[in-house]
Amino acid sequence: MKLSPALISWLQVGPLALILIVFFGLPVLVVVAASFFDYDHMTVIPTFILDNYQDLFSSDVTLRLYLSSLKFAAIVWVITLLIGFFVSYFLVFHIDSLLIKIGLFLLCSVPFWTSNIIRMISWIPFLGRNGIFNQMLQDAHITSQPLEFLLFSDFAVVVAYVHLFTLFMVVPIFNSMARIDTRLIEAAKDAGASRFAIMREIVLPLSKSGIALGTIFVVTQVMGDFFVVKVMSGGQSASVVSALSNQIQQLEYPPAAASAVILVIVVVLMVAAILRIVDVRKELAS
Amino acid sequence: MVDATSSGNGKSGLTRRGLLQGVAAAGAGAAIGSGAITGFPTIWAQNVKDITLVHVGGSYAAIKEIGDQAFKDLGFKIEMQAVDPGTQLNRSLTQPKSIDINNLDSSMILFLAGKNVVKPIKTSEYKLWDKTVPIFTTGKFPDGTTIPHEGLSPMKGGFYTAADGKKMATGPTDFLTMVPTLFNADTLGIRPDLVGGRDKIVSWKDLISPTYKGKAALVDYAPVGIMDVAMALTAAGEMKYVDRGNMTKAEIDKTVKILIDLKKGGHFRAFWSNFDQSVNLMASGEVVIQSMWSPAVTAVRARGIDCYFAPLNEGYRGWFVGLTPMAHLTGLKADCAMEYINWFNSGWQGAFIAKQGYYSPVPATAKKFLTADEWDYWYEGKPAAVDILDPYGHVMEKKGATRDGGSLWAREGKVAVWNTVMDEDKYLTKKWNEFVSA
Numbered sequence: 001m002k003l004s005p006a007l008i009s010w011l012q013v014g015p016l017a018l019i020l021i022v023f024f025g026l027p028v029l030v031v032v033a034a035s036f037f038d039y040d041h042m043t044v045i046p047t048f049i050l051d052n053y054q055d056l057f058s059s060d061v062t063l064r065l066y067l068s069s070l071k072f073a074a075i076v077w078v079i080t081l082l083i084g085f086f087v088s089y090f091l092v093f094h095i096d097s098l099l100i101k102i103g104l105f106l107l108c109s110v111p112f113w114t115s116n117i118i119r120m121i122s123w124i125p126f127l128g129r130n131g132i133f134n135q136m137l138q139d140a141h142i143t144s145q146p147l148e149f150l151l152f153s154d155f156a157v158v159v160a161y162v163h164l165f166t167l168f169m170v171v172p173i174f175n176s177m178a179r180i181d182t183r184l185i186e187a188a189k190d191a192g193a194s195r196f197a198i199m200r201e202i203v204l205p206l207s208k209s210g211i212a213l214g215t216i217f218v219v220t221q222v223m224g225d226f227f228v229v230k231v232m233s234g235g236q237s238a239s240v241v242s243a244l245s246n247q248i249q250q251l252e253y254p255p256a257a258a259s260a261v262i263l264v265i266v267v268v269l270m271v272a273a274i275l276r277i278v279d280v281r282k283e284l285a286s
Numbered sequence: 287m288v289d290a291t292s293s294g295n296g297k298s299g300l301t302r303r304g305l306l307q308g309v310a311a312a313g314a315g316a317a318i319g320s321g322a323i324t325g326f327p328t329i330w331a332q333n334v335k336d337i338t339l340v341h342v343g344g345s346y347a348a349i350k351e352i353g354d355q356a357f358k359d360l361g362f363k364i365e366m367q368a369v370d371p372g373t374q375l376n377r378s379l380t381q382p383k384s385i386d387i388n389n390l391d392s393s394m395i396l397f398l399a400g401k402n403v404v405k406p407i408k409t410s411e412y413k414l415w416d417k418t419v420p421i422f423t424t425g426k427f428p429d430g431t432t433i434p435h436e437g438l439s440p441m442k443g444g445f446y447t448a449a450d451g452k453k454m455a456t457g458p459t460d461f462l463t464m465v466p467t468l469f470n471a472d473t474l475g476i477r478p479d480l481v482g483g484r485d486k487i488v489s490w491k492d493l494i495s496p497t498y499k500g501k502a503a504l505v506d507y508a509p510v511g512i513m514d515v516a517m518a519l520t521a522a523g524e525m526k527y528v529d530r531g532n533m534t535k536a537e538i539d540k541t542v543k544i545l546i547d548l549k550k551g552g553h554f555r556a557f558w559s560n561f562d563q564s565v566n567l568m569a570s571g572e573v574v575i576q577s578m579w580s581p582a583v584t585a586v587r588a589r590g591i592d593c594y595f596a597p598l599n600e601g602y603r604g605w606f607v608g609l610t611p612m613a614h615l616t617g618l619k620a621d622c623a624m625e626y627i628n629w630f631n632s633g634w635q636g637a638f639i640a641k642q643g644y645y646s647p648v649p650a651t652a653k654k655f656l657t658a659d660e661w662d663y664w665y666e667g668k669p670a671a672v673d674i675l676d677p678y679g680h681v682m683e684k685k686g687a688t689r690d691g692g693s694l695w696a697r698e699g700k701v702a703v704w705n706t707v708m709d710e711d712k713y714l715t716k717k718w719n720e721f722v723s724a
Contacts (some may be wrong), residue, residue, distance in 0.1 A: 064723050128570050129571060152572070234558070246722070250508070251376060
């Protein structure tokens with residue numbers, strides 16, 4: 001007996017579709033429903049009200065939180081992109097031996113052998129007022145006073161983000177660069193192209209899909225974070241999710257749900273925009 | 287004395303129903319003089335050995351060692367689960383059956399009362415009620431003065447109007463919302479070496495004093511954070527509140543506005559949200575004055591760094607914690623729950639938490655499990671006659687040290703406000719988020 005092509009397709013998408021529906025679709029529906037509920041002292045009252053959204057859109061806190069999260073996302077994106085791109089470039093085009101290439105690539109992942117939290121927390125004694133870095137600067141007579149902005153500041157948050165997320169940029173860019181046919185570059189060289197021209201005309205366009213994927217990873221993670229912001233800023237800065245988590249702590253689920261819904265919409269729009277600029281499917285298929 | 291009642295109860299239990307394996311051991315213990323088990327052999331040992339009670343509470347109260355000791359004394363298992371307050375409330379309301387014994391921070395009762403998840407306790411079921419300190423039973427300090435009313439005092443948080451547990455009372459009744467198991471008075475944590483000595487900070491207003499600009503921290507938890515600030519603002523004469531434990535929207539607005547100005551001016555070094563953060567901020571010297579819990583002060587001291595819980599002119603922020611059985615318990619499990627709750631204040635636990643700086647609502651029982659030197663140090667505020675050990679046996683205070691703030695009533699008698707959740711808590715959360723994002 002031969003299965004019909006339609007049935008085969010269904011069987012192929014079935015498992016993933018099921019997982020997505022059960023573990024993503026339904027929870028999102030619940031959150032959307034909850035965002036229209038009323039609430040009071042720990043109880044969620046299942047009526048239909050728009051107050052949660054009204055509160056959200058009429059408060060300038062919302063705007064401030066999004067601006068703050070977007071600011072972090074933009075800064076971290078630029079830095080991780082620069083580092084990710086050049087690390088990948090070096091690994092792909094400057095290392096000839098495959099073994100060394102793989103070895104160095106693995107080296108990039110060394111920080112990931114410990115947990116996120118440890119990697120982040122370890123910055124605290126390093127950057128603190130009496131931390132190692134400040135002591136180094138003072139011992140070397142570069143500064144006479146400890147630099148206070150190093151810890152519990154936006155600076156500290158960015159440092160931790162970059163440390164945590166750079167690999168998410170390196171991997172996809174490395175992957176797409178590795179598939180560039182080196183003969184193309186040889187040919188361009190032979191035709192007299194400068195290194196900069198090669199970079200601009202060949203390497204950059206052909207690693208677009210990797211950059212797009214890396215961007216999605218980094219931006220969505222920064223937008224969805226609250227822990228790094230909370231710990232590294234010492235509670236001085238807030239993000240969209242940290243405000244939301246405050247509400248959850250007070251068991252105010254409906255307004256938290258409303259702000260989660262808005263966040264999902266914003267992030268989906270951002271991802272859609274990225275995918276519009278770079279047609280990842282086409283790039284991957286080629 | 288507890289012994290008298292206990293042996294009486296114990297005897298009737300022995301003849302009538304039999305004996306718990308654990309209580310037999312405890313009885314032996316009592317015989318050799320350690321003493322304070324109040325005799326609960328009312329349940330068959332055979333039946334209870336398969337019972338496990340899930341005890342859920344904050345990490346400062348739901349301590350594994352206490353559950354292990356209860357198992358030894360009572361013969362049934364206690365599964366201690368330390369969770370954060372949000373999780374605890376959430377589970378209490380949405381999965382009440384996942385908890386048997388709920389170890390509540392007093393203000394949590396406001397969210398649980400009347401929702402049919404926790405069970406009222408009759409004062410007659412709780413054997414140590416008449417030995418409990420009067421702030422819980424009559425709303426008076428031992429010297430006869432009335433306890434302060436700002437916030438959720440034991441009078442406002444301790445009682446239901448009737449056996450159905452639908453409504454909370456405002457004064458003593460026969461129906462307890464929970465059996466109080468520990469209480470304390472909080473103040474500000476200080477690094478004396480970095481502020482120029484122990485006599486430098488005497489008022490809450492120092493929390494917002496420009497002297498400590500960039501070196502102060504606040505707990506990032508609105509219900510407590512706002513109270514610490516309210517204490518500071520009242521002390522500095524910048525604000526007057528009708529009731530700091532139940533602020534109006536206008537009062538919240540004004541307070542948060544001042545907070546935002548302070549934050550923008552760089553007054554606060556950080557806002558901490560968990561125990562470790564508060565310890566590290568202090569230990570590393572990032573912060574010299576901040577909201578703090580007593581065990582966190584102890585933890586800093588345990589690292590050999592001087593840190594103390596300053597007795598301040600305007601008094602303390604008081605709070606208490608208690609146990610309540612969950613409403614779903616029936617039959618043998620409900621009996622065991624009550625046995626356990628009665629055991630809880632019978633001394634061993636009170637002595638354990640005393641060494642973390644907390645008080646037992648039944649000090650007489652805790653006293654039996656403390657050495658005379660320990661009792662003098664923790665409860666009487668006398669200089670330590672020997673090195674003082676923490677609950678795990680590590681030296682935490684050298685001989686000669688005294689407890690900050692003195693004796694039990696020198697501290698507790700100066701409570702000015704009680705931890706609470708305000709009527710305007712929804713609004714407060716919103717404003718607090720504005721402050722954090724400012």
